[in-house]
Amino acid sequence: MSADTHVPVRAEGPRSAVPLRQLWGTRVRGALRRAAPALGLYAALRLGGLLALALWSWHAGREPHRLLGRSWDSAWYLRLAAHGYGHVVHGADPAYVYSDAAFFPLYPALIRAVRTLTPLDYTDSALLVSWAAAGLAAWGIYAVGERLHGRRAATLLVVVWGALPHAIVQSMAYTESLLTAFAAWALYGVLTGRWIWAGSLAVLAGLSRPNGVAVAAAVVLGAAWQICQLWRHRAPDSLSLRARQDWRLWAGAALAPLGWAGYVGWVGLRRGAPLTGYFEVQRRWGSKFDFGEDAWESVRAMVLGKEHLTYAMSTAVVLLAVVLLALLALDRPPLALLAYSALLLVIAAGGSRYFGCKPRFLLPAFPLLLPVAAGMARARQRTAVAMVGALAGLSWAYGTYLLAISVSAP
Template identity: 40%
Template sequence: MSAAGGDDGGAGVVRGRIAGPVPDALPAEVSLAGSPTEPLAAVRARRVPAWPVLGRVLLPAGLFLGVRLVGIVVLAMVATRQGTRLGEELGSWDGQWFLGLAQGGGYDGVPAALSDAYGRRSGETPLAFFPGYPVTVAVVRFLTGLPVLPAALVATTLAGIVAAHGVAKLGELVPGGSRHVGLVLVVLFAGMPMAVVFSMAYSEALFCAAAAWSLVFLLRRQWIAAGLAATAAGLVRPTAAALVAAVGLAALVAVGTRRDGWRPWLGGPLAAAGLLAYLGYVATRTGSLTGWFALQQRGWDSRFDGGRATTSFAVTALADGRSVMEVATVGILLGALTLLAVSVAQAVRGRMPWPLVVYAAAVVVMDVGSNGLMGSKARLLVPAFTLLLPVALGLARRRPGTRVSVLVAVVLVSGWFGAYALAGWPHAI
């Protein structure tokens, strides 16, 4: 695996400018682009002012927050029309479980009113939810003194900002990438069909933050950091299995080609530590090595069936067109499969780092290949954000007017779809 955007090996003069930072060891006088010599202090004084640099750093966060603000406004309008309140919607469905876990007492202190999809509840039922996000919410609540729902929304927002910066960096590191591609990718990421969860008491934002930076570190061949970020993701969602596959396979290739010394030997196995740790904890609580999977099947009828349930759902939804949500969900699934095929083709041609494709493919397989609530299929595709890279690369090459028009349309459609799925659709997301 090659590390896109790696170190150039030192500063040099390229087309009349310094291609790298000004080292401290420069002589007292230097020459830039044929200009008269000048003291080193004057060269340093001509560096980019702080405010443009600060704006550049904050831009991914600003774009992410702007897109999510549009989504919140649309959600508030739809919720009012449906006779509900915005706060109720932002903490609904699985959010109730996460808030219950974050209130204190851990898995044994969750409010008794919460139950599984069948209205049942046992002492093991809360173990179906991974601890990373509730713990984060509890920490924010402790530090700020906020009630649990506002603390959860703050945690989600901060995680989304971290994710946005990681996504922007991925857009720079891929072949043909640039800062511009990264910013387009941030808008697409924040405007995914079910990006409404980036504004809810849900764990997707925190998971995407850890996943994005794990992939960034992986492309840079920073094996330990990639493994640690994947470990953190493994404490947030089971989707971390996709990161384990990407980091683990990349580490195997590095070991097989004798690259980067001992680091891939440690970074690869480290990626699985968080996920295995929680699955092991549930195994000790339930007395079964497959305890977590059994909880999912008993409580939410969720298991891997190779895609049979998803295929049946898609055929039925397209045949009778019972609802906008179901037809749109099928369209989103087909779109994800199409983007995956495009990504695979680009990886074969060397235009896309293959670990990013492995990660996205694993997320798609886990989503399409499982049964359970079909209304959650679009939400479960949110972590597959690397599928958006070909779109971002293509849009970045278009004229500004075309690019802006497409992105505005994406943001508006995303805002409507998320609001409809949350406030208008009667089943879980």
């Protein structure tokens, strides 16, 4: 896919005689029908992972429901959903103060909404939101893959995403699935020239997780690239007129950063430092951008035999992500996808502490898997099936280890 590939700014065409609602419904049903095989395979992969976790947990006398719904950060989200912001935990080291302001608000708000509207408790509400988001994410990933490489590659893209080593997180009460859903459909909006759609979804992504800023950056850069294309192919006077006519391009780009910037600014205002307050909260958690210094020390500790399997897997995943980013760049994808993936990788690799969590931070970076999916689509069917089987086995085994055996946060 060439980086020169772009979707022209849409001009007004003749109005269809078919009612808009009926036309929209037909398109959605058609898109869902094409994605159905990929979604079925994704569901089978995740159910297999959940079954493996359940069998081992019951064998070890642990409760899989609790592991999925109340582990690590999940407990913070559930507390936020029930009580709102204001909870602080002081660490044994006075340098560390853990404030719930580090967690973005959309996921707890959705949990609370489901809890209010259904008989489910907070844990089950959180899992329902995560599982629904994972399904929407898989559909969005398929839509992006189909747009760029066709149906076979799109199906394999979804399958590989569902068989990643840390794919168990997609089934937990965590926010990665939610962010991936908004990101995938926002990127699809960029690819198809739906700028209001893309900008609005970027707002929601920015309210979901700190690295949701990558979605906003992708939308803004996609819009900038579109304007550059107009400059290249049209006279300046024509560009000015066309750009003013299609206000959606500008509005989508203007909307995109508002979710992330709004929450970061709100935390900053509450702490009396509008620009730096949120980053101070993160720093007190021990999380800051240190250009990979802490990551290097973690790898060094692993090589010297001081760390366990999660660090080895994290090292492998981050290094593989770097290679995949290079392969993606060589394929010359649309700029928005490349920028989104690169920024997620920089944020994950360059952040301090929580080294074992870096593969989880990279789960939303599904465009990195496009070269893998495209390569598998060109391979023989038996080869592709064998690769999927091996990935699934690794994912189920490691997901079980991560939640039921490891003492490190996923």
